[in-house]
Amino acid sequence: xxxxxxxxxxxxxxxxxxxxxxxxxxxxxxxxxxxxxxxxxxxxxxxxxxxxxxxxxxxxxxxxxxxxxxxxxxxxxxxxxxxxxxxxxxxxxxxxxxxxxxxxxxxxxxxxxxxxxxxxxxxxxxxxxxxxxxxxxxxxxxxxxxxxxxx
Amino acid sequence: xxxxxxxxxxxxxxxxxxxxxxxxxxxxxxxxxxxxxxxxxxxxxxxxxxxxxxxxxxxxxxxxxxxxxxxxxxxxxxxxxxxxxxxxxxxxxxxxxxxxxxxxxxxxxxxxxxxxxxxxxxxxxxxxxxxxxxxxxxxxxxxxxxxxxxxxxxxxxxxxxxxxxxxxxxxxxxxxxxxxxxxxxxxxxxxxxxxxxxxxxxxxxxxxxxxxxxxxxxxxxxxxxxxxxxxxxxxxxxxxxxxxxxxxxxxxxxxxxxxxxxxxxxxxxxxxxxxxxxxxxxxxxxxxxxxxxxxxxxxxxxxxxxxxxxxxxxxxxxxxxxxxxxxxxxxxxxxxxxxxxxxxxxxxxxxxxxxxxxxxxxxxxxxxxxxxxxxxxxxxxxxxxxxxxxxxxxxxxxxxxxxxxxx
Numbered sequence: 001x002x003x004x005x006x007x008x009x010x011x012x013x014x015x016x017x018x019x020x021x022x023x024x025x026x027x028x029x030x031x032x033x034x035x036x037x038x039x040x041x042x043x044x045x046x047x048x049x050x051x052x053x054x055x056x057x058x059x060x061x062x063x064x065x066x067x068x069x070x071x072x073x074x075x076x077x078x079x080x081x082x083x084x085x086x087x088x089x090x091x092x093x094x095x096x097x098x099x100x101x102x103x104x105x106x107x108x109x110x111x112x113x114x115x116x117x118x119x120x121x122x123x124x125x126x127x128x129x130x131x132x133x134x135x136x137x138x139x140x141x142x143x144x145x146x147x148x149x150x151x
Numbered sequence: 152x153x154x155x156x157x158x159x160x161x162x163x164x165x166x167x168x169x170x171x172x173x174x175x176x177x178x179x180x181x182x183x184x185x186x187x188x189x190x191x192x193x194x195x196x197x198x199x200x201x202x203x204x205x206x207x208x209x210x211x212x213x214x215x216x217x218x219x220x221x222x223x224x225x226x227x228x229x230x231x232x233x234x235x236x237x238x239x240x241x242x243x244x245x246x247x248x249x250x251x252x253x254x255x256x257x258x259x260x261x262x263x264x265x266x267x268x269x270x271x272x273x274x275x276x277x278x279x280x281x282x283x284x285x286x287x288x289x290x291x292x293x294x295x296x297x298x299x300x301x302x303x304x305x306x307x308x309x310x311x312x313x314x315x316x317x318x319x320x321x322x323x324x325x326x327x328x329x330x331x332x333x334x335x336x337x338x339x340x341x342x343x344x345x346x347x348x349x350x351x352x353x354x355x356x357x358x359x360x361x362x363x364x365x366x367x368x369x370x371x372x373x374x375x376x377x378x379x380x381x382x383x384x385x386x387x388x389x390x391x392x393x394x395x396x397x398x399x400x401x402x403x404x405x406x407x408x409x410x411x412x413x414x415x416x417x418x419x420x421x422x423x424x425x426x427x428x429x430x431x432x433x434x435x436x437x438x439x440x441x442x443x444x445x446x447x448x449x450x451x452x453x454x455x456x457x458x459x460x461x462x463x464x465x466x467x468x469x470x471x472x473x474x475x476x477x478x479x480x481x482x483x484x485x486x487x488x489x490x491x492x493x494x495x496x497x498x499x500x501x502x503x504x505x506x507x508x509x510x511x512x513x514x515x516x517x518x519x520x521x522x523x524x525x526x527x528x529x530x531x532x533x534x535x536x537x538x539x540x541x542x543x544x545x546x547x548x549x550x551x552x553x554x555x556x557x558x
Contacts, residue, residue, distance in 0.1 A: 048272075050365075050372060050374040051271060051310060051325070052323075052325055052336065052339070052359075052362065052363065052374075053257060053258070053269075053271060053310050053312055053323055054258070054312050054323065054385070054386070055362070055376070055384065055479075056210065056257070057363065057374045057375075057376065058225075058255075058257055058271045058310075059225075059255060059271065059272055060271045060272070060274065060292075060310070061254065061271065061272040061273055061274045062274040062292050062293050062294060067371060067372070069371070072225070073208070076375065076376050077373065077374060077375050077376070077457065078372075078373075078374040079371065079372070079373050079374075079458075080371045080372040080373075080374075081371030081372075
């Protein structure tokens with residue numbers, strides 16, 4: 001009887017060990033998939049569109065593709081522009097928009113909103129930070145916070 | 152026997168006197184039109200220069216129960232809280248993308264004791280308690296999580312214009328016209344949706360063909376409001392309790408017309424529908440020229456400095472025979488409906504406001520400055536933005552005199 005009990009216990013332990021591995025692998029896989037999905041969904045905010053709300057034209061974020069300059073005035077106008085938004089300004093960017101390319105090349109860019117004291121940031125219409133106007137320290141700061149593509 | 156020779160009996164006299172005692176007539180009550188009141192600037196409300204310097208484009212005001220004010224200014228990137236007299240109390244939030252931070256807050260209102268703010272730039276709705284900590288962020292548009300049940304429609308293209316008393320959202324969703332390449336909005340849907348943007352009901356579907364002029368150029372777009380547009384208008388009280396829709400289409404031949412005011416309780420229950428007949432005011436050529444000048448000349452007072460040539464503007468301008476009878480609409484906290492009207496009998500040089508009761512009955516007309524932009528109202532008080540002699544925006548409060556003080 002004692003041997004039978006021991007055997008049953010060992011069988012149950014073995015069963016639990018063998019069944020837990022796929023479950024663990026599955027949860028890791030789902031976590032990775034969730035991360036990948038999140039990374040794909042969370043686009044870099046910035047490209048603007050003009051929307052209307054209550055009769056007022058408003059600058060609407062999250063429009064991809066769109067423009068990087070948007071100015072709305074009270075109940076009258078909404079102006080969008082991005083100098084250099086043509087095909088010549090297109091750059092390869094990760095599909096999730098998470099990776100920013102820092103370039104000192106001759107890319108066009110437009111200033112985006114920034115707080116007082118922050119270094120001025122310019123982006124092209126693909127959401128890429130253009131560092132032509134940034135100091136080397138600012139570029140290092142951006143690079144330390146984000147991945148970098150090399151062209 | 153004519154009536155003039157008949158002596159009224161004493162019960163009739165008693166009833167007349169009792170009636171006049173129970174319902175005193177206003178001082179200037181015409182027989183066929185609401186009587187007119189003249190609003191007075193309330194000098195006890197004064198915003199300090201230090202606060203005024205922060206404000207450049209106030210788009211919404213919500214008055215709390217204690218008459219303190221919450222202001223949205225997209226240029227400020229925060230919500231400003233002022234005391235009932237206009238002094239600075241505190242700032243809610245700051246510019247940024249984190250919880251409780253804003254990029255360009257456009258609308259504010261209340262859901263019970265909670266303040267809500269819509270930020271189209273960040274594409275989200277933020278709920279902030281007026282007392283104590285805690286912030287709830289509701290992602291909108293493409294940032295909103297996809298509904299698990301894909302068969303239910305989701306309002307991902309729209310923006311909320313109010314939080315309704317049941318906690319659901321009033322969503323304004325424009326629909327683009329596919330015939331012109333998708334640059335022009337042709338219709339707008341007013342939807343009642345849950346906080347995950349699941350559409351619960353369609354409240355209204357309105358035309359937008361006379362609302363905007365969209366000009367697309369090589370490196371950008373320009374969207375201009377049609378100054379004589381007659382598409383339907385709507386407004387919601389800051390607590391979301393009353394939604395009002397105004398259909399104001401100008402008849403093809405102008406002259407006499409009718410506009411319709413419809414009230415909805417909480418975006419769910421239709422309360423009333425009133426038809427108001429009016430005599431329209433003709434649009435003269437000088438008025439069109441002034442509008443074109445305003446759009447194209449940045450030096451003109453209040454000008455927009457549009458890059459669109461005057462000829463293009465003139466071609467796209469919608470110009471009915473008469474002004475649309477209602478220019479704008481506001482709903483006060485107690486359900487009074489304020490319609491800025493421009494009718495044949497509207498006095499020159501002032502803003503003419505027709506005030507309706509919460510059930511849509513005409514009560515009185517109020518004269519306010521023509522440049523005054525009303526953003527919040529109470530029974531006898533209105534708040535809004537006016538401009539001073541230098542064209543600088545100024546936050547002001549006006550008091551409406553009682554019936555016995557009619558002007």
